Amino acid sequence: MKEIIYIQAGRLANHVGTHFWNAQQNYFTYGEDAEDSIVEHDVSFREGLSLKGDGAVLNQGEPTFSPRLLLFDRKSNFGAVSDLYGSDEDASDGIVEPWEGEVVEYRQDQIPPSQHHAELDVEEEISRPGTGHASPRYWSDYNLVYYHPRSVQRLPDVPDWEDAEGDWISNSEMFEKYDEEVDLTDGAFRMFVEECDNLQGIQITNDVATFGSFTNAFLAKIRDELSKLPCLAFSLLSPSVPGKLDSDDPRRIKLALNDALAIQGLCELSTIAVPIQSPTGWNTGKWSSGLHFSRDNPYHSSAILSTHIESATLPLRLQGSVNDMSSFTTVLNWRGNTRLAQISGLFPASSDDTFEKDVEKRIFDLSKLTSDQNIHHDLKTTYARIDVSRGYSTNTIASYDKWARQCQPLPLCVHAPAIELPSSFPPILTAPSQIIRTLSSLHTTSQSSSIFAAYGALANDCLTKHADVISRMGVELDDVKELREGMWVLEDGYKQDAHDGNDSGSDGGNLGEDEEY
Numbered sequence: 001m002k003e004i005i006y007i008q009a010g011r012l013a014n015h016v017g018t019h020f021w022n023a024q025q026n027y028f029t030y031g032e033d034a035e036d037s038i039v040e041h042d043v044s045f046r047e048g049l050s051l052k053g054d055g056a057v058l059n060q061g062e063p064t065f066s067p068r069l070l071l072f073d074r075k076s077n078f079g080a081v082s083d084l085y086g087s088d089e090d091a092s093d094g095i096v097e098p099w100e101g102e103v104v105e106y107r108q109d110q111i112p113p114s115q116h117h118a119e120l121d122v123e124e125e126i127s128r129p130g131t132g133h134a135s136p137r138y139w140s141d142y143n144l145v146y147y148h149p150r151s152v153q154r155l156p157d158v159p160d161w162e163d164a165e166g167d168w169i170s171n172s173e174m175f176e177k178y179d180e181e182v183d184l185t186d187g188a189f190r191m192f193v194e195e196c197d198n199l200q201g202i203q204i205t206n207d208v209a210t211f212g213s214f215t216n217a218f219l220a221k222i223r224d225e226l227s228k229l230p231c232l233a234f235s236l237l238s239p240s241v242p243g244k245l246d247s248d249d250p251r252r253i254k255l256a257l258n259d260a261l262a263i264q265g266l267c268e269l270s271t272i273a274v275p276i277q278s279p280t281g282w283n284t285g286k287w288s289s290g291l292h293f294s295r296d297n298p299y300h301s302s303a304i305l306s307t308h309i310e311s312a313t314l315p316l317r318l319q320g321s322v323n324d325m326s327s328f329t330t331v332l333n334w335r336g337n338t339r340l341a342q343i344s345g346l347f348p349a350s351s352d353d354t355f356e357k358d359v360e361k362r363i364f365d366l367s368k369l370t371s372d373q374n375i376h377h378d379l380k381t382t383y384a385r386i387d388v389s390r391g392y393s394t395n396t397i398a399s400y401d402k403w404a405r406q407c408q409p410l411p412l413c414v415h416a417p418a419i420e421l422p423s424s425f426p427p428i429l430t431a432p433s434q435i436i437r438t439l440s441s442l443h444t445t446s447q448s449s450s451i452f453a454a455y456g457a458l459a460n461d462c463l464t465k466h467a468d469v470i471s472r473m474g475v476e477l478d479d480v481k482e483l484r485e486g487m488w489v490l491e492d493g494y495k496q497d498a499h500d501g502n503d504s505g506s507d508g509g510n511l512g513e514d515e516e517y
Helices: 011-026 115-121 168-182 185-195 208-223 250-269 298-312 325-332 352-361 394-404 446-465 467-473 477-500
Strands: 002-009 045-049 063-067 069-074 152-155 198-207 231-236 272-276 342-346 382-390 412-416 438-445 513-516
Touching (some): 002 011, 011 069, 011 298, 069 208, 152 168, 168 185, 168 208, 198 208, 208 231, 208 250, 231 250, 231 325, 250 272, 250 446, 250 467, 250 477, 298 342, 298 382, 298 438, 325 382, 325 438, 382 394, 394 412, 438 446, 446 467, 446 477, 467 477
Parallel strands (some): 002 069, 002 198, 069 152, 198 231, 231 272, 412 513
Antiparallel strands (some): 045 063, 342 438, 382 438
16 A cells, blocks of 8 residues: 655645545445445555544444544644544543642633534534534634544644744744654654555645744654655745735745745755645636635635645545556656646636636646736646546547647646535535536646746845845845755756757656546
């Protein structure tokens, strides 16, 4: 079995992750007459036995499946304990402290379960969160899976008078302190590694503003022992977009510089890094036809992000798939110097006879700088591409094949069944349906040079005009100079590849193949 260990860090990342895990839960099939699941559950879930039960949710000794996941967030972002573990007991209950003196214990009132979970518990008709009542308070309000206690990593809240967003040094130090206190790397992480028979890699989703340097420091520690293990990282950038910043707003400059440092680190530490622009800055347009959502509501925007991340990585989990994270990342980086990829997609897909119009006008790139998001994607600038369609008919697949032949090298194509939305999915579709068709893509392209150019220019501006911002972040000037040079080198490398053109005679010339499930 080729297992994956997942890491989620940050509030938006955990909203994305909650939708992702609810989708995985929805793949389970029950009953003797049920069809086999399209995914191999053991890739993402670990099997165990419940130690105790309440007679309603689980019985003692009953088999359980929990995500092979390390989940990080501030304590105040977690919500109700029962929404995570399936009982009202905190995982920390029952721990014996090495103190024999008198103890006076003060506890806050428990956060009550969400209405969605209350309906699940009494088996009432389930309403979608955010329809008959207020939007979810926390990402755990619509969580449908139960986590192993070692998965949940609660970090202390930041005092109200501190602003930890974009603080590269203090967030890196936070990891070092936390790792020392709870033995994270040699404890919870090692436990998941040792349980695996054939670990294929690590998949990361993290908020860069709050957990960028934390995640980089964690990944650097992992690399000390697992230097060749593939890692696919989806990094959710801050709303501070370089080139659109007010020179009198040091906080937004700090956030953007923090993003740049995170991208630099992930390009060194991960096998493939996929930056994703903040949903608050998305430009709506033809791509969002069929959707009615709020960019400022993480419950809504994370559902769109998760749909594309879940579908784009589906080949890693499919039954009988020949793909794993090593081959997957090799396809995207067959040149050896394109570690930064972009993610784009079409959601929801329209009827069969509109495919060509859809791919021409409705594919939205989640990684492009917001100023470039409406620029048409030029297939001739693509180095490698992995496309995953969901629910396409034979006629639409034929239309896709005709369109894909414009790519050189040809994309790796996987055609899978449509998405069956779980009850937790937000009401953002203008034509509500439980079955949705999508097209999601990961690709490496010369257009990524604009990302490196923008962050290189930002680093240069910080050195020449905003040394005070660098000083307040605690970052050394030499580190920012190295960042600037590194961004410019990466920019030139992607531009040079574009000038060289795609060599169809190279190993990347025949990457394309169709897989249908």
